[in-house]
Every structure is written in C-alpha cells, then in structure tokens.
Amino acid sequence: MAEHLQGWxxxxxxxxxxxxxxxxxxxxxxxxxxxxCELMAYDFCEITIPDATSQVLVIEGSYxxxxxxxxxxxxxxxxxxxxxxxxTLSGQAFALGVPVQVxxxxxxxxxxxxxxxxxxxxxxxxxxxxxxxxxxxxxxLNCYTRATHHFSKEEESRLLMLADQAAVAxxxxxxxxxxxxxxxxxxxxxESLEExxxxxxxxxxxxxxxxxxxxxxxxxxxxxxxxxxxLNRPVAVCETNGTILYNTxxxxxxxxxALLANATGLLLPDxxxxxxxxxxxxxxxxxxxxxxxxxxxxxxxxEKVVAWIWTSGKVSELRPLDRQxxxxxxxxxxxxxxxxxxxxxxxxxxxxxxxxxxxxxSGHASTALMAQAAHLGHDLSxxxxxxxxxxxxxxxxxxxxxxxxxxxxxxxxxxxxxxxGSYAGYIVALWPLGPTTPLDEVRGIGDExxxxxxxxxxxxxxxxxxxxxxxxxxxxxxxxxxxARGAVQLAALRRRPxxxxxxxxxxxxxxxxxVPDVSALSRYADDILGPLRANDLARDxxxxxxxxxxxxxxxxxxxxxxxxxxxxxxxxxxxxxxxDLLAVDLSRVPDLTRIATALEIDDxxxxxxxxxxxxx
Numbered sequence: 001m002a003e004h005l006q007g008w009x010x011x012x013x014x015x016x017x018x019x020x021x022x023x024x025x026x027x028x029x030x031x032x033x034x035x036x037c038e039l040m041a042y043d044f045c046e047i048t049i050p051d052a053t054s055q056v057l058v059i060e061g062s063y064x065x066x067x068x069x070x071x072x073x074x075x076x077x078x079x080x081x082x083x084x085x086x087x088t089l090s091g092q093a094f095a096l097g098v099p100v101q102v103x104x105x106x107x108x109x110x111x112x113x114x115x116x117x118x119x120x121x122x123x124x125x126x127x128x129x130x131x132x133x134x135x136x137x138x139x140x141l142n143c144y145t146r147a148t149h150h151f152s153k154e155e156e157s158r159l160l161m162l163a164d165q166a167a168v169a170x171x172x173x174x175x176x177x178x179x180x181x182x183x184x185x186x187x188x189x190x191e192s193l194e195e196x197x198x199x200x201x202x203x204x205x206x207x208x209x210x211x212x213x214x215x216x217x218x219x220x221x222x223x224x225x226x227x228x229x230x231l232n233r234p235v236a237v238c239e240t241n242g243t244i245l246y247n248t249x250x251x252x253x254x255x256x257x258a259l260l261a262n263a264t265g266l267l268l269p270d271x272x273x274x275x276x277x278x279x280x281x282x283x284x285x286x287x288x289x290x291x292x293x294x295x296x297x298x299x300x301x302x303e304k305v306v307a308w309i310w311t312s313g314k315v316s317e318l319r320p321l322d323r324q325x326x327x328x329x330x331x332x333x334x335x336x337x338x339x340x341x342x343x344x345x346x347x348x349x350x351x352x353x354x355x356x357x358x359x360x361x362s363g364h365a366s367t368a369l370m371a372q373a374a375h376l377g378h379d380l381s382x383x384x385x386x387x388x389x390x391x392x393x394x395x396x397x398x399x400x401x402x403x404x405x406x407x408x409x410x411x412x413x414x415x416x417x418x419x420x421g422s423y424a425g426y427i428v429a430l431w432p433l434g435p436t437t438p439l440d441e442v443r444g445i446g447d448e449x450x451x452x453x454x455x456x457x458x459x460x461x462x463x464x465x466x467x468x469x470x471x472x473x474x475x476x477x478x479x480x481x482x483x484a485r486g487a488v489q490l491a492a493l494r495r496r497p498x499x500x501x502x503x504x505x506x507x508x509x510x511x512x513x514x515v516p517d518v519s520a521l522s523r524y525a526d527d528i529l530g531p532l533r534a535n536d537l538a539r540d541x542x543x544x545x546x547x548x549x550x551x552x553x554x555x556x557x558x559x560x561x562x563x564x565x566x567x568x569x570x571x572x573x574x575x576x577x578x579x580d581l582l583a584v585d586l587s588r589v590p591d592l593t594r595i596a597t598a599l600e601i602d603d604x605x606x607x608x609x610x611x612x613x614x615x616x
Contacts, residue, residue, distance in 0.1 A: 036141065224248065529599070546574040
C-alpha cells in the first residue's frame with residue numbers, strides 16, 4: 001500500500017514538475033494519460049477537450065491509442081456535444097460533470113453505434129471522468145480496458161484526482177498562452193510607440209529644418225532641395241498656372257516630361273486615383289509610353305490650391321517618414337509662396353499705377369513715370385507693342401496673383417521686363433520691341449494672353465486680343481490703347497474668332513481705327529448710308545443689316561438668306577430697294593467699293609463709341 005501511494009505521489013510530482021517547466025499542453029495531456037494507464041493498469045487512455053466552436057470533443061492527449069484511431073475519431077466520428085439522441089460517454093460526462101462508465105460495449109445496447117470502433121481498437125470497458133475547474137468542465141479523461149471491467153468508486157476517486165491535475169494543466173497552459181499573447185501585444189505596442197516617437201522626433205526635426213530654411217529666406221529652391229535629399233527621390237514644385245518653381249532629379253531618376261509640360265492639365269478628376277492620404281494623392285500621367293504614377297502634394301493658401309509638390313512613385317510606396325516630410329514641407333512652402341505672392345502683388349499694384357498714368361494721358365512726358373517704371377525693370381524709352389485683351393472686371397490697376405504669375409512665366413526671359421496691368425476693363429501688356437522686331441512677332445504673346453483662364457474657374461476659353469504699335473513716345477500710349485480697344489470691339493461686332501489681331505489683319509479698318517477724330521468719317525458714312533437709316537427707322541424690314549450681310553457674302557443672296565434666317569426672295573427684294581434708295585448698282589465695282597467703305601467706317605465708329613458694352 002505504501003509503495004502504491006509512493007508511486008502516486010511520484011507520478012503527481014512529475015506532472016507538477018512538467019506544469020512548472022511550461023511544456024506544451026499536448027505533452028502534459030499525454031503524460032497524464034500515460035500516468036493513468038500505468039497507475040491504474042488500464043490499456044488505453046485519452047484526454048478530450050472541446051474544439052474552438054464547443055460543438056465536439058477532440059482528442060488532445062492519449063496513451064496506447066493508435067494515431068489512425070485518433071485521426072478517425074477526430075475527423076470522421078467526432079464526439080458531438082449537441083444535437084444527438086444518444087450522446088457518447090465523453091459527452092455525458094462533459095455535460096453532467098460526473099464520471100460515466102460502460103462495463104461492456106458488446107452487451108450494452110446504448111453503445112451500439114460505438115461497438116464496431118471498440119472492437120476494432122480492442123477495448124471492452126470505458127470510463128469518462130470530467131475535468132472540472134472553477135464552475136466549468138474543461139474536457140474529459142477517458143480510460144479503457146480490453147477485458148470487461150467495472151470501475152469502482154475508489155478508481156473513480158483516483159481518476160478524479162488525475163482529472164484535477166489535467167484541469168490544472170489545461171488552465172495553466174491557457175493562462176500562459178494568454179499571458180504570452182498579452183506580453184507579445186504589449187511588446188509590439190511598445191515597439192510601435194517607440195517607432196512613432198522616433199518618427200515624430202524625425203518629423204519634428206524635418207519641420208524645424210524646413211521652417212529654418214523659410215525664415216532664412218532660402219526660398220522654394222532650398223525647400224525643394226532639402227525635400228529631395230530626405231526622400232532620395234526627384235522633386236518638382238509647380239504653381240497651378242504651370243510655372244515650374246523647382247525641379248531636380250535624384251540619382252539619375254527624373255520626373256516625366258509629360259508631367260512638367262502639362263501640370264495644369266492634371267487637375268481633372270479622371271486622372272486622380274482613389275488612393276489618397278491627406279494632402280497626398282496618386283496621379284496617373286497620360287500620354288506616356290507606359291502608365292506612370294507620381295505622388296502629388298497639395299499646397300494650400302486660404303483654402304485655395306496654389307501649388308503642387310511632385311515626386312516619383314506611389315503613396316503606398318513611401319516610408320512613413322517620407323509621408324511626414326511631404327506633409328510637413330507643404331506649410332513652409334505655402335508661407336514662402338505667400339511671401340512671394342505678397343511681394344509680387346505689391347509690384348503689380350505699382351505697375352498698375354504706371355499703366356494708368358500711361359493710358360489715361362496723365363503721364364505725358366513724365367520723367368517721374370519713366371523713373372518709376374525703370375525702378376521695376378521696365379524701360380519706357382524703348383519702342384513697345386501694346387496688347388489689349390478684353391477681360392472680366394478687375395480692380396483698376398491691380399492684377400490677381402493667378403494672372404500676374406502667368407504673365408511672369410511668359411516674360412521671365414525677356415529683358416527689359418514687359419509691363420502688365422488692367423485698365424478700363426482690359427488686360428493691357430506693353431511688350432518691348434527690338435529696333436527691327438516686326439509687330440507680327442508679338443502676335444503669339446497676344447494669343448497666350450487671350451488664353452489666360454478666368455479667376456473663378458480654370459478654363460481654356462479665349463478672348464479677343466489686339467496688338468498695336470510700335471509705340472515710341474509716352475504721349476502716344478492713350479491713342480494706341482484706344483486703337484487696340486476699338487479693334488477688339490470691332491472683332492466682337494463682326495464675330496471674328498477669338499484670337500490676337502494685328503491691325504494689318506483688318507485692312508482699311510485697321511487704318512481707320514487709328515484716325516484720332518472720326519467726325520469727318522462719320523459725316524461721310526451718314527451721307528452714303530443715311531437713306532437706309534431713315535428707312536430702317538420707318539419700316540419693319542431693316543435694310544442696313546441686309547446690305548452688310550450681302551457685302552460680307554460677296555452679294556450671294558442664298559448665303560445671305562441663310563445667315564439672316566429669311567427667304568431668299570426677301571434678300572433679293574431688299575437688294576433692289578437698297579440700290580433704289582442709294583441710287584447705286586452693287587454690281588459695279590466703284591459703287592460697291594464706296595458702300596463697303598462706308599460700312600467699314602460705320603463699324604469703326606460703333607466700336608469707338610461703345611467700348612464697354614459689347615460682350616466678347
């Protein structure tokens with residue numbers, strides 16, 4: 001008896017030592033199953049615990065059972081805990097929390113479903129003992145004998161003691177697993193906090209560096225260079241009007257030419273991907289041999305996008321520090337652009353004052369005006385072309401930054417500097433000319449100015465523009481502007497395409513626009529066209545528009561009828577009445593020339609008298 005008790009004490013000590021060593025749960029359960037077989041002289045033993053869903057009991061520890069048997073039970077004949085009419089012994093013990101036994105599978109009708117399995121494995125008797133722990137059942141300890149056997153109360157008591165050890169082992173293992181998981185999570189959290197702290201430190205360092213560069217007056221170039229160094233990627237900074245403020249490659253890698261050439265064209269939503277991260281966004285570049293994606297960072301001043309920072313790759317490819325650097329540099333860059341904008345707008349206000357003095361006539365022979373212009377880099381002693389573009393209403397003399405910046409980009413390589421401002425509802429540019437520069441070469445500048453988008457919405461719509469000059473004297477600027485304004489209004493009256501006009505494009509009209517006093521011309525037009533005006537005032541049919549359309553269409557009645565939306569017979573009758581009233585024959589060249597000249601003069605007079613009322 002003492003020797004048997006000593007064996008139990010030793011066995012329990014081994015189990016306790018294994019628990020303390022932290023061996024795996026399966027090893028512990030195998031050891032407990034082996035101990036039960038050796039101490040109780042049983043043939044087989046297994047320990048079952050519920051699966052993750054608590055629907056079946058699975059064998060997790062065993063002794064004496066074949067691997068095939070364990071696999072067969074776990075995979076094909078699991079011990080169901082719910083939904084069966086006749087539960088297994090293990091299921092009963094697990095549900096009731098008390099030992100359940102079968103002395104003979106062969107004679108017990110309740111075990112008919114398990115009789116074949118018992119015969120195949122070679123056991124006749126079985127006892128299932130619950131693994132009870134703190135108000136719950138953790139599993140079962142199942143013991144088998146080949147010979148028919150009745151399990152006594154003393155055996156049940158000893159098996160319950162082993163079951164308690166198994167319950168302790170399971171509880172300890174779960175606790176250790178949960179503890180290890182918790183420690184792992186805490187370690188990961190600690191590492192994450194350390195990484196975030198280091199990232200924040202580096203980001204703060206970047207912010208301090210960028211702010212210092214801004215305060216030192218390093219400008220956009222210094223900020224862009226520092227960013228390229230941090231990212232180790234090419235970087236470009238451009239304004240929304242397309243002006244490239246900074247561009248650099250990195251280790252031979254540069255940004256796509258298509259991007260730098262058409263940055264403003266990438267505003268459209270259809271080129272934006274869904275991948276965004278705050279100020280950062282992926283942008284797909286069109287018109288390239290292969291689909292290219294770059295990262296765009298928005299620079300904002302007063303809730304308006306004023307510039308973009310570009311770099312290669314995708315947002316998802318950036319390191320966390322790279323993202324921080326891109327987001328942190330946006331604020332210093334906005335401050336730098338705001339400073340530049342303030343200086344530029346102050347300069348444009350002064351330029352507007354100069355332009356007002358020139359075009360209003362208050363600056364005739366003013367040496368002070370020339371000196372003020374020279375201070376800003378303009379040389380009014382040189383010949384200039386005057387370009388006038390009809391615009392939306394602007395503050396007199398002042399220009400919005402979007403317009404000033406666009407013009408600055410156009411004129412950045414021109415010396416001395418061209419002068420730009422707004423006057424009388426027009427954008428006016430004075431472009432310096434060389435001694436032999438033909439006026440027609442400035443037409444392209446007028447075309448560019450006519451494409452400048454409106455302040456409210458970016459657009460490619462064009463306005464009418466006129467180029468006059470060369471202006472060689474300050475005293476001639478008012479008349480040059482009046483001529484250009486008249487050309488713009490005349491182009492609108494005649495519904496010409498919106499483009500830049502040189503006065504020579506208008507033929508005789510271009511010469512007439514330059515006549516200072518049109519009173520004699522007005523009398524000439526009245527003498528010739530007076531009968532038609534009197535008719536149009538007294539009758540329903542307007543003959544003057546019919547005459548103008550006929551001459552414009554080379555006297556073709558069919559085309560004229562289509563243009564005026566009337567029947568051809570009406571046009572033919574109108575021509576007959578015109579010729580009767582004016583006592584002319586439009587088929588004769590002298591008569592046609594005289595009438596056409598009078599109409600040209602009439603258009604010029606209307607354009608000169610109504611400079612602000614025509615929608616262009």
